[in-house]
Amino acid sequence: MYPYFFREGFKKMTQLTKRASMALAAMLLATGLLGAPQLFAQTHAVATTATQNAEPWWKHAVIYEVYPRSFQDTNNDGIGDLNGITQHLDYLKVLGVDAIWLTPIYPSPQVDFGYDISNYEAVDPQYGTMKDFDHLVAEAKKRNIRIIMDLVLNHTSDKSPWFIESRSSKTNPKRNWYMWHDGTAPGPGHPPNNWQSDFGHSAWEYDAKTGQYYYHKFYIQQPDLNWNNPQVRKAMYGVERFWINRGVDGFRLDAITTLFEDPKMRDDLPVLDANGKQKINEFGDPQLNDTMTNNLPEVHDVLRELRKVSDSYKGRNVVLIGETYLNNIGDLKKMYGANDDELNLPMDMQIGFINKLDVGLFRQRINEAQTEIDGNLPLIVFDNHDNERWDRYGDGTHNQDIGRVLATILFATRDTAMMYYGDEIAMVTTPPTRKEDVKDPVGITGWPKNKGRDGERTPMQWNDGPNAGFTGPNVKPWLPIPPSYKQSNVKTEVADFDSMLNWYKELITLRRDNPAIKDGKNIMLNTSDNNVLSWLRQAPGQPAVVVACNFTAQPQKVSFDLSSQGITSKQAKTLMKTPGSSDPASLDSVNLPPFGVYIGQVQ
Known part of the structure; x- marks a missing residue:
């Protein structure tokens, strides 16, 4: 199916380092392009299991x-x-x-x-x-x-049997499973307060059958559950157990x-601009905080x-x-x-x-x-x-x-x-x-x-x-x-x-194989540099690793003094670097291309 791909892929493999070739072969196996993916996956799984620890x-x-x-x-x-x-x-x-x-x-x-x-x-x-x-x-x-x-705990669909029962009458046993409230006046157009949906407009929907509003933090079709109701909690913890039991x-x-709302039903406050004017959000509504x-x-x-x-x-x-x-x-x-x-x-x-x-x-x-x-x-x-x-x-x-x-x-x-x-x-x-x-x-x-x-x-x-x-x-x-x-x-x-x-x-x-990157402390370096983000990964008894990321479109040169971390060496083995960049001769002078990355293990 992929004759040209095979030919060019293997040609490039011969030009790479042994590690690179192995990585490429692994990827080819995994995508099924070289066959026998199960064999590779099983071999790799055994190796991973052997190195797992107790955490x-x-x-x-x-x-x-x-x-x-x-x-x-x-x-x-x-x-x-x-x-x-x-x-x-x-x-x-x-x-x-x-x-x-x-x-x-x-x-x-x-x-x-x-x-x-x-x-x-x-x-x-x-x-x-x-x-x-x-x-x-x-x-x-x-x-x-x-x-x-x-696990979606805040709300259900309005087609959930729970909500269908809840909206059927004010006396239904599941009425209190959702957030039902009277408006500020009878009939539609008078929601209980100014709360807004995250997806635009009022968070209250009027239900003509029962003459009350239900609350929806998100879409109208997503009524919020009432987490003050112990029956709701029991039902949802049952869902949690159901799927854990399923593996x-x-x-x-x-x-x-967003599970809870202010029990006093107080309005959210407006968000104002620098001139004290009410901001308008992307849905054309007054912008409010959601405290x-x-x-x-x-x-x-x-x-x-x-x-x-x-x-x-x-x-x-x-x-x-x-x-x-x-x-x-x-x-x-x-x-x-x-x-x-x-x-x-x-x-x-x-x-x-x-x-x-x-x-x-x-x-x-x-x-x-x-x-x-x-x-x-x-x-x-x-x-x-x-x-x-x-x-x-x-x-x-x-x-x-x-x-x-x-x-x-x-x-x-x-x-x-x-x-x-x-x-x-x-x-x-x-x-x-x-x-x-x-x-x-x-x-x-x-x-x-x-x-x-x-x-x-x-x-x-x-x-x-x-x-x-x-x-x-x-x-x-x-x-x-x-x-x-x-x-x-x-x-x-x-x-x-x-x-x-x-x-x-x-x-x-x-990340999986290098002890410092897997488990080591994360220490920020060169903290006055506004162009390059650098940090050290350091684990007890293991070689430390330095990481540098250029955040600019211009080449940058960085130098690392690690003496405060108890490291005197200025030599590092390159672990990864941006394609086409050079290995540094010393940690005193690491050259990074535009938006370049260097990861080196201190020797």
């Missing part, structure tokens, strides 16, 4: 977010499915993935593409069957890959900070209860990950719990979502994550299905090199790393150009200021053939294939050792 599996792990609709379609309906994920487990194994986070696969009307759930204990038929899910879990386990489910090793807790509907202290009670359930599975190390968009490191610290009894890994969005290459700000926030969360491990995230991809940092000229910088920060700092499908092949954000093409209701409501989230959810680019290998050649995929697939795809990049794919693989391999 929880999720510490220092690489977690790979999969948006199932967009990963691989195996039944040619244009929508990705569970069997498509299973099909690529060998690829993920060789890449170095420890766990897969699946965005919701539950039955859903798909108003919010799965985040509006009608049944928490089943699989939506468009993704497959429960048998397909069990097969995915079993095959992933063979490769030492864990499955993490998305799941963790949960990403969606919108976890009455987000990050209330009662959330921590629920987190402790969720943790008790997960910790009751002794020896499983079930991980709880929180979607935690927070304002400061102090709030992030609280999410771990005063006794480390809440989230295992709250997402640290304060580093990856700086959204500008500011050395000082990156240095500050990385250092906060290393020193101000009581020694806990940060979970660093740069992009996901709700945000523009990594290329939002790009300058249009050096995007690939900037992508290498971001990947280096993600994988070479002390953290658990979360990446998004396609990051490893430099997939870029590709928003729709016409409103009539928008699938995401956020884009439909917010167009043109907010074009929605379709641009970061386009299908995975496996090859340069029809539909990028995502689905059959004569099938219309649920979202268009971006033009970039001709250059950015697994098949093309696996044969190019200087590709982003091989940069990711080398970084993840280094």
Whole structure:
């Protein structure tokens, strides 16, 4: 099927170092282009198991977010499915993935593409069957890959049997499972207060049958559950147990900070500009803060209860990950719990979502994550299905090199790393150009200021053939294939050792195999340098590693004095560097090309 690819791939292999050739061969095996992928995956799995230590599996792990609709379609309906994920487990194994986070696969009307759930204990038929899910879990386990489910606790679909019962009458037993309130006056048009939906306009929807409003932090079709009701808590903890019993090793807790609202129903305050004038948001609404509907202290009670359930599975190390968009490191610290009894890994969005290459700000926030969360491990995230991809940092000229910088920060700092499908092949954000093409209701409501989230959810680019290998050649995929697939795809990049794919693989391999990068302290260096972000990884009894990332479009020269860390040597062995750059003669003079990276082990 790929005769030219084989010939050119092997020709390039002969020109590479032994290590590079082995990495390339591994990738070829994993993608099925050289055959026998199971043999390679099993051999690699045994080696990994032998080196595991006693700490929880999720510490220092690489977690790979999969948006199932967009990963691989195996039944040619244009929508990705569970069997498509299973099909690529060998690829993920060789890449170095420890766990897969699946965005919701539950039955859903798909108003919010799965985040509006009608049944928490089943699989939506468009993704497959429960048998397909069990097969995915079993095959992933063979490769030492864990499955993490998305657990949506804040709201259900309005088609959930729970909500259908709740809205049927004021006296229904499930009425108090949701947030029902009288308006400020009878009839529609008089909501209880000024709270807004995160997806535009009022967060209150009038129900003519019962004459009350229900609250929805997100879409109208996503009514919020009432977490003050013990029956709601019992039901959701039952869902947690259901999936752990099915073999799941963790949960990403969606919108976890929004479970509670101000019991006094007070209005949110307006956000004003520098002149004291009310700001208007992208949906045309008055901009408000959300202090009455987000990050209330009662959330921590629920987190402790969720943790008790997960910790009751002794020896499983079930991980709880929180979607935690927070304002400061102090709030992030609280999410771990005063006794480390809440989230295992709250997402640290304060580093990856700086959204500008500011050395000082990156240095500050990385250092906060290393020193101000009581020694806990940060979970660093740069992009996901709700945000523009990594290329939002790009300058249009050096995007690939900037992508290498971001990947280096993600994988070479002390953290658990979360990446998004396609990051490893430099997939870029590709928003729709016409409103009539928008699938995401956020884009439909917010167009043109907010074009929605379709641009970061386009299908995975496996090859340069029809539909990028995502689905059959004569099938219309649920979202268009971006033009970039001709250059950015697994098949093309696996044969190019200087590709982003091989940069990711080398970084993840280094992270797994080098003791300093895997377990060492993270110490910021050259803290007055506003052009280059540098840090040291240092583990007791192991050679230290220095990392330097140029944040500018100009060449930079840096020098390292490590004497304060007890290191006198000025010599380093190059572990990784930006393609085409030179090895330094000494740590006194490290030359970095524009947006260049250098990683060296001190000798």
